[in-house]
Amino acid sequence: TAIQKTxxxxxxxxxxxxxxxxxxxxxxxxxxxxxxxxxxSRAGGGHHVVTKRRLMLDYALKGIYPLVxxxxxxxxxxxxxxxxxxxxxxxxxxFDGNERAAFHLxxxxxxxxxIIFQQLQRKDVSAPLRRALSDAFFKTLDARxxxxxxxxxxxxxxxxxxRSLLLKQRAQLDALPKKWTKEExxxxxxxxxxxxxxxxxxxxxxxxxxAEYARTLNNLLSLRPSSFASGKLKIEDFIARGAMGxxxxxxxxxxxVAGAADGGFVLSGDGSLDMTKSxxxxxxxxxxxxxxxxxxxxxxxxxxxIDFVALRIPREALAAExxxxxxxxxxxxxxxxxxxxxxxxxxxEDEAGRLRLRYLPVSGLRQEPSGEIHFRRESWRADLPxxxxxxxxxxxxxGSRAEWLDSWHTDLEWLRATHKTTYSNAVVGLNEQxxxxxxxxxxxxxxxxxxxxxxxxxxxxxxxxxxETDVLVLANDHWNFDVRGFNxxxxxxxxxxxxxxxxxxxxxxxxxxxxxxxxxxxxxxxxSFVPTVLALTGQLRDERVPVPVLWQRGxxxxxxxxxxxxxxxxxxxxxxxxxxxxKAPR
Numbered sequence: 001t002a003i004q005k006t007x008x009x010x011x012x013x014x015x016x017x018x019x020x021x022x023x024x025x026x027x028x029x030x031x032x033x034x035x036x037x038x039x040x041s042r043a044g045g046g047h048h049v050v051t052k053r054r055l056m057l058d059y060a061l062k063g064i065y066p067l068v069x070x071x072x073x074x075x076x077x078x079x080x081x082x083x084x085x086x087x088x089x090x091x092x093x094x095f096d097g098n099e100r101a102a103f104h105l106x107x108x109x110x111x112x113x114x115i116i117f118q119q120l121q122r123k124d125v126s127a128p129l130r131r132a133l134s135d136a137f138f139k140t141l142d143a144r145x146x147x148x149x150x151x152x153x154x155x156x157x158x159x160x161x162x163r164s165l166l167l168k169q170r171a172q173l174d175a176l177p178k179k180w181t182k183e184e185x186x187x188x189x190x191x192x193x194x195x196x197x198x199x200x201x202x203x204x205x206x207x208x209x210x211a212e213y214a215r216t217l218n219n220l221l222s223l224r225p226s227s228f229a230s231g232k233l234k235i236e237d238f239i240a241r242g243a244m245g246x247x248x249x250x251x252x253x254x255x256x257v258a259g260a261a262d263g264g265f266v267l268s269g270d271g272s273l274d275m276t277k278s279x280x281x282x283x284x285x286x287x288x289x290x291x292x293x294x295x296x297x298x299x300x301x302x303x304x305x306i307d308f309v310a311l312r313i314p315r316e317a318l319a320a321e322x323x324x325x326x327x328x329x330x331x332x333x334x335x336x337x338x339x340x341x342x343x344x345x346x347x348x349e350d351e352a353g354r355l356r357l358r359y360l361p362v363s364g365l366r367q368e369p370s371g372e373i374h375f376r377r378e379s380w381r382a383d384l385p386x387x388x389x390x391x392x393x394x395x396x397x398x399g400s401r402a403e404w405l406d407s408w409h410t411d412l413e414w415l416r417a418t419h420k421t422t423y424s425n426a427v428v429g430l431n432e433q434x435x436x437x438x439x440x441x442x443x444x445x446x447x448x449x450x451x452x453x454x455x456x457x458x459x460x461x462x463x464x465x466x467x468e469t470d471v472l473v474l475a476n477d478h479w480n481f482d483v484r485g486f487n488x489x490x491x492x493x494x495x496x497x498x499x500x501x502x503x504x505x506x507x508x509x510x511x512x513x514x515x516x517x518x519x520x521x522x523x524x525x526x527x528s529f530v531p532t533v534l535a536l537t538g539q540l541r542d543e544r545v546p547v548p549v550l551w552q553r554g555x556x557x558x559x560x561x562x563x564x565x566x567x568x569x570x571x572x573x574x575x576x577x578x579x580x581x582x583k584a585p586r
Contacts, residue, residue: 010511011511012508013536015505017505017529022491022498023490023496025478025489028298030479031293031298032482033480033481034483035093035095036073038291039091041075042079043287044282045091045258046075046078047258048091049091050093051095053484072085079259079260081114088114088241089106089242090111091105091106092104092244096482098491099492099496100472100475100493103470104469105244105284105470107245108252108253112136114239115260115279116133117137117235117239128267132273134230135272135273136275141220158459158462159211169199169203206459206463213240216238247468248470253284255281256281256282258282261280263277266278284471288471289306292305298478301478302476306476307477308337309336310333311471311472312334312436313373317371318332320373320374322346329349330347331436333430335385335430336385342364342375345358345359345430347431356411357408361378363375363376363378380402389401391421394417394418395418411428425500429495436465443457504529513566514536518566520563520565522565525560530558531543531562532563535562535567545557
């Protein structure tokens with residue numbers, strides 16, 4: 001009403017987009033499952049768990065702080081880190097998706113080294129066991145030595161480049177005026193100075209934290225059996241506080257070292273430490289899938305809170321099992337719903353550079369300590385992860401569903417086929433979330449980069465990798481993981497259609513060109529919002545390339561499709577997301 005009263009009414013558009021959908025159904029009371037409690041239990045590994053929200057409606061009176069504080073939930077069931085929750089948390093958990101959660105565990109080998117180190121500092125250890133523990137310590141360390149040494153060398157190069165950048169930024173800050181004129185403020189120079197200081201301050205924190213990690217890793221790699229006087233050393237000088245180490249492999253997640261075995265350390269017949277019997281090991285995939293409750297009184301709610309888990313598998317690990325027709329060009333995503341309910345989501349680029357995806361049913365997937373993956377291929381059937389085969393809302397060409405599902409398809413084809421199914425855009429979304437996507441601003445092979453710029457980009461890529469989670473956990477229908485205060489309904493965050501479905505509405509004056517009374521049936525996702533708005537305002541060329549002023553600010557072709565129907569074209573004219581590089585517009 002206010003817009004219509006203005007002189008700009010004919011050229012003004014009102015655009016409203018809803019939040020995600022809400023999984024709230026009459027007659028069903030949503031139930032909560034506490035992953036923090038599971039990970040902190042003896043069965044779950046006895047972890048001190050870091051979250052970004054307080055639990056069960058706890059609150060704190062603090063000053064206004066723009067960033068979410070980290071909260072550590074201490075457990076009394078820790079196998080070997082009692083009283084050290086703030087120094088050595090071993091699990092990071094994001095439960096704030098309600099119907100989905102993700103967690104990252106400390107490197108399993110770091111746990112083993114830490115546990116052995118503690119034992120070697122005890123005075124009541126027998127001589128045979130001490131020799132076996134020392135040998136096991138260095139055997140574990142030597143197995144990782146080359147990879148850790150490579151990481152350390154690269155990190156030191158990156159820190160040198162970061163320190164050089166910080167010196168330049170400090171000089172820029174020192175050269176700034178103490179007071180700004182009105183003209184400078186109007187030009188935004190004061191705000192640009194604030195951005196520079198924020199980047200400088202963030203860089204100082206990065207340099208401090210990563211330098212400390214590099215110091216401890218260097219100390220650890222410098223240890224040698226001949227001079228290893230464990231009783232005189234401080235563990236925190238060799239295993240960094242607060243550091244999670246490298247991501248765990250699938251083999252490590254299926255054989256995760258959580259503590260010493262209940263029966264203590266066991267020697268093999270040759271006097272060496274029996275690494276299988278000496279440690280408490282946990283298969284986290286089985287633990288999560290088999291988690292169940294005994295007091296579920298709702299017939300419409302499964303007593304297993306977790307539907308399936310998803311993990312990324314490095315492409316090279318699949319080489320022994322996949323032929324050329326199935327080999328992806330990037331990492332794969334493994335969906336685990338139990339020993340027989342498994343699938344691989346494979347991704348590759350076709351000749352035109354378009355992303356193509358394939359769902360491959362498998363079972364019994366396992367990883368060798370060497371990293372090699374083995375599994376059995378299975379035929380399409382009901383009750384696989386995402387339950388695609390049996391979903392009546394699957395929209396594929398007439399004929400055999402299995403034939404269509406057994407082929408490669410673009411992400412747009414998958415979206416059109418599955419968006420009305422129970423799991424909506426899960427095939428596309430799981431690849432988008434778990435596959436690695438390197439933005440243009442972090443590509444190290446770009447032309448014209450200095451050595452320092454290349455190293456800084458590599459450092460940012462390292463930070464992104466280290467922030468990735470080990471496991472994505474998807475809840476069964478009407479379950480949620482939000483331990484701030486479990487929802488009685490209104491879950492969100494999964495790939496259920498009811499949770500992902502959102503509404504976009506537009507109303508425009510005569511000069512905007514927005515059609516009236518148009519209902520669009522073609523499925524689009526949220527990536528379409530920004531390019532569509534920019535296209536409406538004339539800031540994209542050929543509906544793809546940002547105009548020069550946006551290009552100069554770092555914008556590039558967007559991954560989403562412009563909503564063609566707004567401009568008088570139907571879905572037949574729609575295009576797949578942009579691929580490849582485009583030159584800057586003149």
